[in-house]
Amino acid sequence: MTKYGITIFLISLLCFFTSFAQVSADCANAVPICYNTPVNGGTNGYGIDDFNGASISGCITQGSGTIETNSAWYKFKIGEIGQLGFNIGFDSNEDWDFALYRTNDCSSLGEPVRCNYFDNSDDSSYIGVGEDPTGLDNIQYDDWLDVEPGEEYLLMINNFSNNNSGFSIQFSGNIFVEFPNSALDCDIIDNLLGPPVIACDNETVILDATTTDALDYEWYLDAGAGFQLIPGENDPQLSIAVSGMYRVLVIRPLGNNLISETQVAYAPSPETFPLENETACLDGTAIDFNVKDAEALGSQSPLEFRVSYHDSFEDAFDGTNALSKEFIPLQEAQTIYVRTTSLENSMCFDASETFEVNGIELPFLDFDTEVFICGDEPVVTIGQRIPNSDFSYEWSSGQTSSLITVAEPGVYTLSVTNTQGLIQCITVRSVTVVFSSPPVISDITIEYEDDASNVVSVYVEEEGDFQYQIDNDIPQGNGVFNNLFPGEHTITVSDINGCGSDTRDIVVVGFPKFFTPNGDNVNDTWKVDGLSALDNPVITIYDRYGKLLYQIINDSSGWNGTLNGSLLPESDYWFKLSYTNSLGENTSASFINNHFTLKR
Template sequence: MIKYGISILLMCFFGIFACFAQVAADCSNAVPICYNTPVNGGTDGYGIDDFNGATISGCITQGSGTIETNSAWYKFKIGEIGQLGFNIGFDTTEDWDFALYRTNDCNSLGEPVRCNYFDNSDDSSFIGVGEDPTGIDNIQYDDWLGVEPGEEYLLMINNFSNNNSGFSIQFSGNIFVEFPNSALDCDIIDNLLGPPIIACDNDTVVLDATTIDALDYEWYLDAGTGYQRMPGENDPELSIAVSGMYRVLVVRPLGNNLISETQVAYAPSPETFSLEDETACLDGTAIDFNAKDAEALGSQSPLDFRVSYHESFEDAFDGANALSKEFIPTQVLQTIYVRTTSIENSMCFDASETFEVNGIELPVLDFETEVFICGDEPIVTIGQRIPDSDFTYEWSSGQTTSLITVAEPGVYTLSVTNIQGSIQCITVRSVTVVFSSPPIISDITIEYEDDASNVVNVYLEENGDFEFQVDNETPQNSGVFNNLFPGEHTITVRDVNGCGADSRDIVVVGFPKFFTPNGDNVNDTWKVDGLSALDNPVITIYDRYGKLLYQIFENSAGWSGSFNGTLLPESDYWFKLTYTNSLGENTNASYINNHFSLKR
């Protein structure tokens, strides 16, 4: 549900109108509330104990003997469906609490549907349901209340201290926006002159006491010193010019005269003064509208009026969808509509003023933020290809053109400024220049742990941002490959930035690191596994002096450790592998010149 920060019909008079207080200390005499709310000029104790000795009701706990201390009871009835809240306004030095009951039976209150009890240590001026009308995040507020027609409520307002200057009640919520005249059911008030009236000081209020069989009307005014007859006022209607308590005596033929009273209170109407236009960069920087409040208020006190800002006149008039005071402009030109509202009565407002927010567009930079260049003597041009003559350009390297040519790797930052009067709007974009060289494989080693395990290490002439791949397998970041299958493989190293590649062919076989030709039928011969994966493989065995000792072919049983029938001594021996490669060429297997040991 959308929350509206609209507050309806606030009455907040703590001084001269204290004598007009409408307060009932007992639930059974609860003061009825319609769309015009009463003003209380202070509470003084309580009547009977409406909680029959109970020690707690919702959040309100027993004080000195009873739940109620200085209490006031009110009742109201819902006329429409919607969202309802209320604000209880009071002196910031005082501490007020409330409990709201969904019932019209004082003998069966049940648990309150909303309840709030705090010590007001933060000096708030409101407590209630919904949202604080001053816009602050106030913990002394409960959640909005969803209401339906016909529901009746009893509201107890309580003050634990004997020192209080009274309070006002101000209704709020979207129900009063959608149904301003019927949100509350006014049939709850049985009074010829109707409920109390709160009006703006530029409004005309007319009290109507018209009675069918009336012979005469006598009007009285209590402006603080008691009721006094108003000379010359004998009509059924009375136009009101000042705040006060009004009484009418309706003279009837049978002597059954009627007397009716009501309160009329005027709240000051604000004036919104002209505001200066604002200019800001469209870079996400906020404009502080709090600083605009003083312009709108002029000499008016921010304690009496609040200022809100809106995107349309309709929103400003309704007080709906207020913009954040930290406003971030998103358009080149935007009209802001200003509403100045009386805190005493939110129906007293002025929405006549506007001002413009001029947004300065930032330069658009679209060049690449990473550039990779190959070559031994690289050079590259970076920056904005199409400059704008209205902007100024400056690089972190000192150049003042939109394009620069660089011959060194690094990060280069371009600041582009759009100057409008005293406002400078700056866009910054950096480009990282990386100079790459193609990878060069300097060596490959193949280490055999045993006849089934191997480790292939690829070494490069220079380090770089490279990836390593064996055959068509998934590339990896490391130049180490474990346990490759026997046979011919292609090792490829690529520059990840597209700056070339290098490849080598290797052959992987399996052989034992030593053998023991001692006739025990265990490890008596030395042979190489995996030769069947090659075409025409030949293993040639040498001693340390390079003398040819033996050759092993694909189907050979292996070498027994002898030469021309003579047993050779314990020592290290070397071997080479030749085979026919995929091009049909007889070739030596690269990176496979290895040795093994003969032990007896």
């Protein structure tokens, strides 16, 4: 975790004015706070035990002695409604804790509404409520506090380390944005000069000691060597130019003179230096704004100032909606508003500078990533059809045009570059070229298990990415069809890459593989089922030598195994089928040339 120590100026100031810093070790004498001003001070020892011997209060537990260890107490009253937080800044080598109580009664503190007690092993420089001003995810922060007018709070700050170089309190939250002068109720302040003041070094602070019956005023400054009279300053108001402890002596007629003291510390006002414009590809690559911090700060220390970046001047001025330091540009032109803020006082800032982020268009490619070359088309053109004259094109094969013609299968990669100055934005897209041949049906077999079941198998000359379809059914990935209905069917084999198709017509019928014409009235005749699905079907039966033996016309009763009244011997016999097709043509059924057996 990055270390942010208290500024050298603040540390030295605390060392000089330890005896005058407004710190109370007792709750009963809690130092009042109003306005959005830090309170600086160190702690040394503790006073009365405000917890009456208790060993724990919220997250704060008893060490040696009481709960309080080098404690400091403060009180404040809410003047408006809103969200409130605070930052307690200290040297990262020290270990500070806090507990916040919603009450003004020190004798009945109750449980704290916010409490944090860690050993600061990660060398944090802040604890508090809300958000760490350095932007870190700090476990030593509790949730924001939602407050309403009239609520009073007591804040105990505890030093649990042997080091004690002091601390600062800076209030935060939207209540101070909406109500910068009334977020805290200043009626709580009894001190004539009011609470300690921290201001920006380009501001003028006026201390007001106006008293109704005053005869004269004397002003003193302690800049480290004790209080010294400021010559010539006798007005009820004093304009402050330097940091220090200020004292006023109000001389009154009855001798009941008033003495009041307060501390004024100036926080450095930052200056934001001009920043160079940035150029980046609109490809999701981030611009590291951390690098821009050095430009904005110039010679100023990052330990004193924090740089943030915003979409609008309003956000930069208010210190809200900071952009990520890993900024990803999403448009071709964008103005970035820069805010440089004092870590010591967030009201000291400069939001006067901007710079431009120029996004370079990434070449857009939309051509197909897969192309198929059919066997009868030996070449194909691939790539970006409409080129951009501002871009350069280069293929993995060496060509420098947006389109190329190829005659070989493979993967071809196109790189397109948009060059702007020294920035190159590149889009890469690959296309796979695949050779594909149209299917050719080489054979179809029809196997009949019996007169009711069949298997149709389709064969092609060469393997490919094919799909097989029977009539208008859903295509399938293989060429086997089972149990087709009797009748005429159309088989189509198509290349799934659009590289042609082949079609064949078949006829499916049913017939027994054998018959036994022995007069027992069982399988005495051989006939073909399903002929009724065809127009004008004729079955022609042959012997093994091709001699015509019998014809079955339409759906006749079949063949009884005789020729001219004589019984034919046991043997295998063949048949062919002819019919009138859907075009009205007399044709022989393809792939029907089967045989059956006559048994006696």
